[in-house]
Amino acid sequence: xxxxxxxxxxxxxxxxxxxxxxxxxxxxxxxxxxxxxxxxxxxxxxxxxxxxxxxxxxxxxxxxxxxxxxxxxxxxxxxxxxxxxxxxxxxxxxxxxxxxxxxxxxxxxxx
Amino acid sequence: xxxxxxxxxxxxxxxxxxxxxxxxxxxxxxxxxxxxxxxxxxxxxxxxxxxxxxxxxxxxxxxxxxxxxxxxxxxxxxxxxxxxxxxxxxxxxxxxxxxxxxxxxxxxxxxxxxxx
Numbered sequence: 277x278x279x280x281x282x283x284x285x286x287x288x289x290x291x292x293x294x295x296x297x298x299x300x301x302x303x304x305x306x307x308x309x310x311x312x313x314x315x316x317x318x319x320x321x322x323x324x325x326x327x328x329x330x331x332x333x334x335x336x337x338x339x340x341x342x343x344x345x346x347x348x349x350x351x352x353x354x355x356x357x358x359x360x361x362x363x364x365x366x367x368x369x370x371x372x373x374x375x376x377x378x379x380x381x382x383x384x385x386x387x
Numbered sequence: 388x389x390x391x392x393x394x395x396x397x398x399x400x401x402x403x404x405x406x407x408x409x410x411x412x413x414x415x416x417x418x419x420x421x422x423x424x425x426x427x428x429x430x431x432x433x434x435x436x437x438x439x440x441x442x443x444x445x446x447x448x449x450x451x452x453x454x455x456x457x458x459x460x461x462x463x464x465x466x467x468x469x470x471x472x473x474x475x476x477x478x479x480x481x482x483x484x485x486x487x488x489x490x491x492x493x494x495x496x497x498x499x500x501x502x503x
Contacts, residue, residue, distance in 0.1 A: 373420075374443060
């Protein structure tokens with residue numbers, strides 16, 4: 277079945293440092309979404325990317341979708357302790373009711 | 388109301404028990420989902436309902452039986468589970484079921500299930 281690979285698995289940063297997580301699919305995606313799950317919480321939708329080469333920003337978060345629509349990244353500038361959690365990408369192919377999650381990147385921010 | 392409500396929050400059951408997980412949303416969403424999440428793992432898709440009809444079953448064992456009584460409710464009936472079925476069970480909903488890329492998932496807070 278379809279898979280989305282996500283790296284790194286873990287990232288420990290000092291508060292104020294930047295953070296990036298990457299997702300990669302072996303086949304072309306219809307779109308990709310990003311979710312954040314706080315410890316003990318449930319996934320919360322952050323953004324959706326649909327167009328080839330799309331870049332979207334939300335305050336300190338920058339999301340990119342590759343030109344071939346096979347990869348995506350989430351970059352956080354100047355991390356804060358409130359950024360702690362696991363960030364998942366979720367890919368969709370032809371069936372828009374199927375969301376397949378990447379393995380997630382757990383971010384820990386040291387104050 | 389932008390919430391997906393799941394009950395119970397915690398459930399402990401034996402391997403011979405029958406129990407049900409419940410999920411409710413009042414956002415008018417017509418697609419509802421069950422996901423299973425093991426510790427430190429991503430959510431894994433189990434079932435999708437579109438307009439109250441089962442549209443996707445990701446080869447889930449028959450000891451898990453989903454039900455969608457109406458557009459706001461989703462149940463997951465559990466019977467003869469195994470200890471390895473212990474996990475966080477997440478319900479989610481999304482607005483449309485047409486072939487549109489403008490979907491996003493709204494998750495409930497989940498039911499933490501332990502099978503003894």
